[in-house]
Amino acid sequence: MNGVPESNPGHLAALLREGLPAEAVLSDPDVTASYANDMASFCEAGTPAVVVLPRTVEEVQHVMRTATALRVPVVPQGARTGLSGAANASDGCIVLSLTKMDRILEISPVDRIAVVEPGVVNAVLSRAVNEHGLYYPPDPSSWEQCTIGGNIGTASGGLCCVKYGVTAEYVLGLDVVLADGRLLSTGRRTAKGVAGYDLTRLFVGSEGSLGIVVRAVLALRPEPPRQLALAAEFGSAADACAAVCKIMEGGHVPSLLELMDRTTITAVNDMAQMGLPDTTEALLLAAFDTLDPAADLAAVAELCTAAGAAAVVPADTHAESELLLQARRLSLTALEAVKGTTMIDDVCVPRSRLADMLDGTARIAEKYGLTIGVCAHAGDGNTHPTVCFDAQDPDESRRARESFDEIMALGLELGGTITGEHGVGVLKKEWLAREIGPVGVELQRGVKQTFDPLGLLNPGKLF
Amino acid sequence: MNGVPESNPGHLAALLREGLPAEAVLSDPDVTASYANDMASFCEAGTPAVVVLPRTVEEVQHVMRTATALRVPVVPQGARTGLSGAANASDGCIVLSLTKMDRILEISPVDRIAVVEPGVVNAVLSRAVNEHGLYYPPDPSSWEQCTIGGNIGTASGGLCCVKYGVTAEYVLGLDVVLADGRLLSTGRRTAKGVAGYDLTRLFVGSEGSLGIVVRAVLALRPEPPRQLALAAEFGSAADACAAVCKIMEGGHVPSLLELMDRTTITAVNDMAQMGLPDTTEALLLAAFDTLDPAADLAAVAELCTAAGAAAVVPADTHAESELLLQARRLSLTALEAVKGTTMIDDVCVPRSRLADMLDGTARIAEKYGLTIGVCAHAGDGNTHPTVCFDAQDPDESRRARESFDEIMALGLELGGTITGEHGVGVLKKEWLAREIGPVGVELQRGVKQTFDPLGLLNPGKLF
Structure with missing residues (x-):
């Protein structure tokens, strides 16, 4: 439907340069090709016609007006650390990098807000607000690279969500x-506000499609x-999951509650010689940022022991905690090193079903003869079963994709979602319809149509 | 546009009774007239053709299918404690009461969720979850009457929002x-989930229009x-507001931070002989639900004194706190008693502008020669300037409406919103466009069109 002006990329670049500095419009094919992908495996990516790097709102408006005039698709990008292919280019598109x-x-300690441009790196913002005694919680594993705009586009999470919630809860x-170049302001800079439909929240997680x-x-x-x-060591994943349930049922509010399975522990040890206890089947990490964390840790240690933990090791110092x-934080990188390539699932289930999820994943790994390591934001029921495979081996690759899909089916069966924090992108688009159903898809398409009637914004993502 | 079948309300009632028990369809005009209004002043309300009180999802679907077939508008209602006229009937409509x-x-302590029907009263839910050691924070002043469905429709707030946020943050x-009777499921029952556009949040605050x-x-x-x-007594509202800023800037997290001005204090004393210090210009109430609230109160007391408080009185017991x-909680009722009728503004400004808001409101009261009491969720910058007037006096009524509008204009000027928690309804619909601008209105109308193409759901509200 969208005309891809393959015939004349030079014309497109020339029009873009009418409103952007020359150095902000990249059209050398060798350069633009390097903007084709985010970090997801198995996701198709096209060849961009041009990459633009605007520095002002007006420049972004010029890009969108040009795109609309020529009917050229636009793929917005941040740091491209996404794990679902949501930032992958489509053929002949304008890649719009907000970096x-x-x-x-602005940072206001009285109003407890920050006002930022989309290309601000998560860790840069975190450190800047720290200097004012403030805290921006969302902390995806890629926080040293990923941008706030990307975090908003993918509605990303992180380790601290179990206490502090996800990106969406911090976007006011x-x-x-808009697609036609007009500027829309949504929401507020006040603590509360309910004037009209919540369009702000609609953009969070919309993967640049609105x-x-x-x-x-x-x-x-x-x-x-x-x-x-x-850290608590368990002889089975089921025991570790039971401890998670007891901790949450007991009214505790940990600032972190993570689980690593044996495959993950081994991978981390192999890569970084961290000396983690790789004889155990599951390692639970719990943390508290309260006034008396030792007391909270003692209570949680007791629950872990009652649930069957073989050993519980509280960190005495912040340095030990950080280790x-x-x-x-190394888990995904370490699992990647196992076979060279990974597909990272992001299934979130009610935490009462966490044990079933881990058990089922182990069965799927066995069925397909694959190494699947699981690390999980256990307190949220958000698991990352990570399929390790050799991308050069076609049969293993096929099994990897099949097991990846079967894990999502299991998540839905358990009352969960196909994505807790990584988004749908290209990787899971066939699964979105299974999760939200035909009525949901129809209405979501209606929303898309309202904001982007020509279908120019990140086409082919979500649905 | 919507055909109002005034000619044959009997036919409508008969069709509705095909899918609902006889007692769930009220058509006696004396009875249906009593469902015309919520609690807002100055809001037009029409005469319903019929009131339905379904008990099941299927019955609601029957109502909507019937409404769509006959092109009859439908006005959903909870307890009708709303303050913006959002639940007011339109002529010839079906009032759909969810009570x-x-x-x-379901209440699940492990998953920390409750699953409820819309007619559950807020206080009933709160008490039920308390029995499981759980807490449902949103607590509008009407919490003993208002329903969860109404809270969702109006995105309502309350006293505890300064720490725990508003209704929207608790709807998973x-x-x-839908308007045509189909059933849509949105969102999740997991702690996290980002599959597709956030339609759940779109419904929160949509006043039954989607x-x-x-x-x-x-x-x-x-x-x-x-x-x-x-309680801290101040010689000026500005000093009280300065204390609020210092408390929030200092990193404190009160579970309540409320302000009552002299007019409000006097009104409460007049009504309930509570012995509040009505010689002061502003009373600040702060509370903490931490492990050591006395320590937090001591720190806040010091900040209040430094900001000029004439006296600071910490409650020693929970009973004193409750008083x-x-x-x-009596403020609005007490202000209502001053002149018989009130219009309650709901302007929320950045808390750094709270003093300007109170100062400006006092000037507006003087300009119009009116009594305007202000109580405020001060920690959120959410003020409720309450215009007291005699509805029998046309000139005073005119001045009341004008001052009410001028207060909203002031709020927008200060970077705020026309509504922090009461919603737009009928009362503020002309002001919504001023806040969100023409592009915002166009997109919001597009969203409405997507969900309700025939315009049958609560027509005339919002915009």
């Missing part, structure tokens, strides 16, 4: 350039005390 | 009967310790 719009415009208001976020008002919290962690978290 | 769908379907998933919520999955928290409060909160 140069990276200014923190947005400035968005408009281009060019400015965000983010909610901040006071910086909590530094967290202190413990444990470092192991967790 | 009989009042079952709590919804079952919604669909009929028939089931909600709500997030719960562990029950916190009981809160302990203090203070009781005074705050």
Whole structure:
């Protein structure tokens, strides 16, 4: 439907340069090709016609007006650390990279907000607000690279969500350039506000398919005390999951509650010689950022022991805690090293079904003869079964994709969702319809049509 | 546009009775007239053709199918405690009261969720989850009457929002009967989930204009310790507002931070002889539900004193705290007694602008020669300037409406919103466009068109 002006990419670049500096429009095919992908495996990606790197809202408006005039699709990108292919280029598209719009415009300790451009890196914002005694919680594993715009596009999560929630809960208001180049302001900079439909939230997780976020008002919290962690070793994943349920049922509010299975532990040890206890079947990491974390950890240690933990090791210092978290943060990279390639599932189930999810995943790994490591934001029921495979082996690749899909089917069966925090992108688009049903798809398409009637924004993603 | 079958309400009632028990379809004009209004002043209300009180999802579907077939508008209602006229009937409409769908379907301490029908009263749910050691925070002043469905429709707030946020943050998933009678399930029952556009959040605050919520999955928290409060007396509203800024800037997280101005204090004393210090210009109430609330109160007391408080009185017991909160909860009723009628503004500004908001409101009261009492969720910057007037006096009524509007204009000027928690309804519909702008209105209308192409759901509300 969308005309792809393959015949004349030079004309497109020339028109874009009418509103952008020359160096902000890249058209060398060798360069533009390097913008084709995010970090997801098994996702098709096309060849961009041109890559633009605007620095102002007006420049983004010019890009969208040009795209609309020529009917050229636009694929917005942040740091391309996404895991679902949502930022993958389509053939002949304009890749709209927001990475140069990276200014923190305001930090207000009284109003507890930050106003930022989309290209601000998550960790840069986190450190900047820390200096004001404030805290921006969402912390995806890629936080040192990923951008706030990308976090908003994918509605990303992280390790601290079990206490502090996901990106969506921190987005108060947005400035968005629409497909036709007009500017929309949504939401607010106040603590509360209910004027009209919540369009702000509609953009969060929309993977750039409804408009281009060019400015965000983010909610901040006071910086909590530094967290202190413990590690508990279990002889079975089921026991570890039972401990998770007991901890949450007991009214505890950990700032982190993570699970690593034996495959993951071994992979981390192999890569980083961290000396994790790889004789155990599951390692649970819990942390508290309360005024008396040792007391909270003691209560949780007791619950872990009652649930069958073989050993519980509380960190005495923040340095020890950080080492444990470092192991967790390395998990995906370590699993990638096992066979060279991974497909990372992101199934979130009610935490009461976490044990069933882990058990089922182990059965799927056995059925397909594959290594599938699981690390999980256990307190949220958000698992990342990670299929390790050799992409050069066609049969193993096929089995990897089949097992990946079967894991999603299991998640839906258990009352869960196909994606807790990574988004749908290209990787899971066939599964979105299974989760939300035909009525849901129809209405979501209606929303898309309202915002992007020509279908130019990130076509082929979501549905 | 919508055919109003005034000619044959009997036919409508008969068709409705084909799918509902006889007693669930009320058509006696004396009875149906009593369903015309919510609690807002100055809002037009029409005469319903019929009132239906379904008990099942299927019955709601029958109502909507009938309405669609006959092109009859439908106005959904909860307890009608709303303050914006959002539940007011339109002429010839079906009033769809959800009050009989009042079952709590599930409470899960492990998953920290409740699944409820829309007619469950807020306080009933709160008490039910308390029995499981859980907490459902949103607590509008009408919590003993208002329903969860109404809370969702109006995105309502309450006293605890400063720490725990508003209704929207507790709605994980919804079952919604669409205008044409089809059933849509949105969202999830998991802690996290980002599959597709966030339609759940779109329904929160949509005032029944997009669909009929028939089931909600709500997030719960562990029950916190009981809160302990203090009262601080100030010689000026500006000093009280400065204290609010210092408290929030200082990283404190009160579970309540409320302000009552002199007019409000006097009104409460007049009504309930509570012995509040009505020689002061502003009373600040702060509370903490932490493990050591006395320590937090002491720190806040110090900040209040530094900001110029004439006296700071910490409650020693929960009973004393409750008495203070009781005074705050009585404020609107007490202000109503001043002149017989009130119009309650709901302007929320960045808390750094709270003093300007109160100062400006006092000037508006003087300009119009009116009594305007202000109570405020001060920690959120959410003010309720309450215009007291005699509805029998046409000139005073005119001035009341003008001052009410001028207060909203002031709020927008200060970077705020026309509604922090009461919604738009009929009362503020002309102001919504001023807040969200023409592009926002166009997109919101597009969303409405997607969900309700015939315009049957609560027509005339929002925009």
